[in-house]
Amino acid sequence: MPTAEEKFVDVACWSCAAPVVHAQLFCASCGKVQPAHSGADYFEVFGLSRKLAIDTTSLEREFYRLSRRLHPDVYTRASEQEQNWSLRNASLLNDAYRTLKEPIARTEYFLRLEGVEIQEEGKQASDRKNPSRVPDDLLEEVFELNMQLEEMRMTRKTGDDDPDLRQDLLTAKQQFEAQLAETDNFIQQLWQERDEALASNFDFGDQIKQRMVAALDRRRYIRNLVRDVNETLDT
Amino acid sequence: MAEERVIGIDLGTTNSLVAFMYNERPIVIPGEDGLNLVPSVVALDVQTDPTARPTVVVGNGAHKSLMLFPDRAVYSVKRLMGRGAEDVQDELKLFPFRLADNIQSGEVLRIRLGEMEFTPPEISAYILRQLKRNAERYFGGTVTKAVITVPAYFNDAQRQATKDAGRMAGLDVLRLVNEPTAAALAYGLDREKEGIIAVYDLGGGTFDISILKLQDGIFEVIATNGDTHLGGDDIDNLLIALAIDDIRGDLGVDVRSSAEAIQAIRKAVIEAKIELSSADSSRLEVELPEGHHYCREITRVQLEALIKPVLERTIGPVRQALRDSGLTSEQIGEVVLVGGSTRIPAVRHVVDNLFQLAARGKKPHTELNPDEVVALGAAVQANILAGGSKATEDMLLLDVTPLSLGIEALGGVVAKIIDRNSTIPASSTEHFTTGVDGQTNVAIHVLQGERELAKDCRSLARFDLKGIPPMSAGLPRIEVRFLIDANGILHVSAREQRSGKQAEVEVKPTYGLTDEQVETMILESFDYAEEDFHVRQVIEARNEADTILAAVEKAPQHPAWQQLSAEERTEIARLDRELLGIKQGDNLPAIRQATEALDKATRRFAELMMDQAVSSAIQGETMESASTKLGQGPTAPHEIAPAEFK
Structure with missing residues (x-):
């Protein structure tokens, strides 16, 4: 079986004709920026396999290293063509780093790469108008919270405050924040499961992905609740 | 030494500066x-000649106009x-901007x-051109490349306008850098700093306000944010309002409609404001039109109470x-x-409270002149872009976009496509x-804001994706790529994926100038025309002078010369030299x-010569030979009256 690198040796550097590995943004041999590969995914940009558990410290180090090679500042005096490639490649690098360094963005990106349909965080403008289904175990708490939020909004509309109710809402918020952290932990646990499954060629990837989607939905739902409390209390 | 000179410019609201890296230090x-x-x-010179194009004055020279002819000057x-x-x-x-009516x-x-x-x-x-000229005088050579700073919180339109201004001033703007x-x-x-710093500007x-990680x-x-x-x-406007109220109350004079009075008050309050940063009280004194005199004491305590609401607007x-950076104020090192x-001092107090500096045994950094530090940094970035030097070889700036970019979706809501604080x-x-x-056009509305x-965001542009191949509804798949460059300026390109056809993107920037408009406003071309005209006029004047000088040189050979008095000849010789x-x-x-003086002094000689020429004609010479002779004398630029035949 060819190694990942051999499989992708597909182009020659425009400048020195050395082979350029797929998704590589500059030539390893002469250092010149390469035409943008539209097909490169964010993991490939960093030379990573499609694993979810990432050491963000080394990701940052690599991001800085690549930035020094690709940033448009370095190409101010280069040809217009190289300037354009630098702009494209640097934006790809930045987009990749931004996505991979954040656990949730990384998980969502991974799922999309794997062809799983998900509701993307923040992208959907209708997000808050059309919240996803209430997770079953939260039904009661959510019902209670919405009652309290409505009451608080009415109180505040008249210019008043209700310290007891405020305290109740803050307590509820804390509980939801704890659940948010719990969900985050769970998502990271799913990363481990998936990365291990990949390593052992054990195929229950789809099942794990579905659990990830569910966890993300749950997270989004709780996050919106916390935001609602913050907005109502003006904190 | 960098290969080419790239200058750093701080184009400020109140003051502007130009800086350059010299021997590894920005100056x-x-x-x-x-x-x-x-x-x-920027002010227009007052013209004595109403037909001449007014001259534009920038900087301290324009300050005078601001006081004397407020309708011919503009600031901020x-x-x-x-x-x-x-x-x-x-x-x-609040500002005496006079906008065009239509x-x-x-x-x-x-x-x-x-x-x-x-x-x-x-x-x-005009301001940029002045800075460019200052640099050119300093270097004794032309400067065409610059880095210009902009407020970090400037949106796309404000950035584009700044870049356009650079182009009009004849500058290739290599980068817009955020001021903080x-x-x-x-x-x-x-x-050799490492760690987290905040810049409060x-x-x-x-x-x-910018939060940076240095490593x-x-x-x-x-x-x-900002x-x-x-x-x-x-702050000035609050003080001006205070003075206007006082003047109305104490003197019974309403100065609001007097631009001259407002400018005089503005100058006085700025001086008082500056003094109150070091003194506990200051005297506000203004001479008003019609002999009125306004004077009052203002204490630092009063000033601080007055400006508190302004300073508190920096807290949000x-x-x-801090929230966006995921850091607490205690995690900010410097x-x-x-x-x-x-x-x-009140501003420093706000900053201290925000970051608990004193409580942590820290002080804010003020070692570099706060008026100059942005320009100095622009010079550093200019040096990096010019190829770098020893001082800057490892430096790289990774900046962010201050505002989220979005597209208007169904129902007037905004779908975010690039979040704020993205690198x-x-x-x-x-x-x-x-x-x-069969639809062939798709309209896209791009916005910036949170x-x-x-309707609550800043409209950046409306794009028309044109030339989509006619297909059933929902079948075309148009890929639109939005790219924010290192200057924070948006670029858009589009492609219809099924046909692979490049869709045409027509950008209609909101409140922006088109490329063609910018082209017509380039000052340099106008400048050259101005300069060319001056040079041409000098050349023409020299030609005129040469003609008369040549004629005077030959004059002694002409019999008419002898008819002049000794004084007349001495005077001609003096003016000739x-x-x-x-x-x-x-x-x-x-x-x-x-x-003209030499011309005037030789007028009698010309007349005498003329008389002789005319009399030779009568003596049988042809007009042709007479005019040849005339040609040898000092004719031009004299206006010769038509010969009268007796």
């Missing part, structure tokens, strides 16, 4: 008057950059200055930037103060389709004057 290049700060004031024009008539209404109440919605503003009109980028271009980031670069040059008209020469901006309409100007953006307004360059690829069979509804000297120079009026 500010002074103007002809020896001063580092060029006031961002940065507040109008990239903005439309509907978003400057508040500005117009500005359409979505159109670029035009400011009236005397009898002329200018767009804000043109006014800024530039300040961080200037400070970062000094020390309160200038004349804008406020920025191994990388300056990574983590979060930025208010592009908050600064020292606002700081908190938001705070850098930038902008003249940070000299105010730039940043991009996003979105897919669009058609809603009607609000959920399109004088003109010979003056015509070597470029002084057009002097050349003309000396030519």
Whole structure:
């Protein structure tokens, strides 16, 4: 079986004709920026396999290293063509780093790469108008919270405050924040499961992905609740 | 030494500066008057000749006009950059901007200055051109490349307007750098700093807060926030309002409609404000028109109470930037103060409270002059872009976009496509389709801002995706790529994926100038025309002088010469020598004057020669030979009356 690198040796550097590995943004041999590969995914940009558990410290180090090679500042005096490639490649690098360094963005990106349909965080403008289904175990708490939020909004509309109710809402918020952290932990646990499954060629990837989607939905739902409390209390 | 000279420019609301890296250190290049700060004031010279095109004066020279002829001068024009008539209404109440009457919605503003009109980028271009000239005089050579700083919180339109201004001034703007980031670069040059710093930048008209991570020469901006309409100007306006109230109450005079009085008050309150940063009280004294005199004491305590609401407006953006960076104020290792307004003790107090500096045994950084630090940082970035030197070889700036980019979706809501605080360059690829069979156009509305509804965000541009191959509704798949470049400016490209056809993107920038418009406003071309005209006039005047000098040289050979008195001949000789000297120079009026003087002195000689020529004609010579003889004498530039035949 060819190694990942051999499989992708597909182009020659425009400048020195050395082979350029797929998704590589500059030539390893002469250092010149390469035409943008539209097909490169964010993991490939960093030379990573499609694993979810990432050491963000080394990701940052690599991001800085690549930035020094690709940033448009370095190409101010280069040809217009190289300037354009630098702009494209640097934006790809930045987009990749931004996505991979954040656990949730990384998980969502991974799922999309794997062809799983998900509701993307923040992208959907209708997000808050059309919240996803209430997770079953939260039904009661959510019902209670919405009652309290409505009451608080009415109180505040008249210019008043209700310290007891405020305290109740803050307590509820804390509980939801704890659940948010719990969900985050769970998502990271799913990363481990998936990365291990990949390593052992054990195929229950789809099942794990579905659990990830569910966890993300749950997270989004709780996050919106916390935001609602913050907005109502003006904190 | 870098290969080419790239200058760093701080184009400020109140003052502008130009700086350059010299021997590994950034230095500010002074103007002809020896001063580092060029006031961002542009004025039209008062013309004695109504037909001549007025001259534009910039800086300290224009300051005088501001006091004497307020309708011919403009300041704080940065507040109008990239903005439309509907978003400057508040500005117009506080600043003596006189807008042209017929500005359409979505159109670029035009400011009236005397009898002329200018767009804000043109006014800024005059300031930039002055800085460029200052640099050129300093170097003794041309400068064509520059880095210009902008407030970090400037939106796309404001950035584009600044870039346009640079082009009009004949500058290739290699990069727009955010002001707080530039300040961080200037400070970062000094020390091997690692860690998290915050830059609090309160200038004349804008406020920025940026949080950066410094590591191994990388300056990574983590979060930025601000208010592009908050600064020292606002403090001045509060003081002016106070004085106007006083004057009405005490003297019974309403000075609101007197631009001269307002400018006099403005000057006085700025002086008092500055004094109150070091003194506990100051005297506000203004001579008003019609012999009125206004005078009052103002204490620092009073000033602080008055400006508290202005200073508190900086707290929200700081908190938001901290939230966005995921850091608490205690995690901020160092705070850098930038902008003249940070000299105010009350501002330092706000900063101290925000970051608990004193409580942590820390002090904000003020070692570099807060008026100059941004320009110095611009020079550092200019040096990096010019190829770098030893001092900057490891430095790299990774900045962010201050505002989220979005597209208007169904129902007027905004779908975010690039979040604020994304490292730039940043991009996003979105897919669009058609809603009607055979539809060939799709309109896209791009916005910038954090609000959920399109009407509350800043409209950047409306794009028409044209030339989509006619297909059933929903079948075309148009891929649109939005790219924010390293200047924070948006670029858009589109492609219909099924046909692979490049869809045409027609950009209609809101409140922006088209490329063609910018082209017509380039000052340099106008400048050259101006210069060319002057050079041509000097050449013509020299030619005139040469003609008369040549004639005088031959004059003694002519019999008429003998008819002149000794005094007349001495006078002609004296004026001849004088003109010979003056015509070597470029002084057009002097050349003309000396030519005229010599011409006048030789007029009697010309007449005598003329008489002789005419009499020879009568003696049988032909007119032809007579005129040949005339040609040998000092004819031109004399106006010769038609010969009278007796």
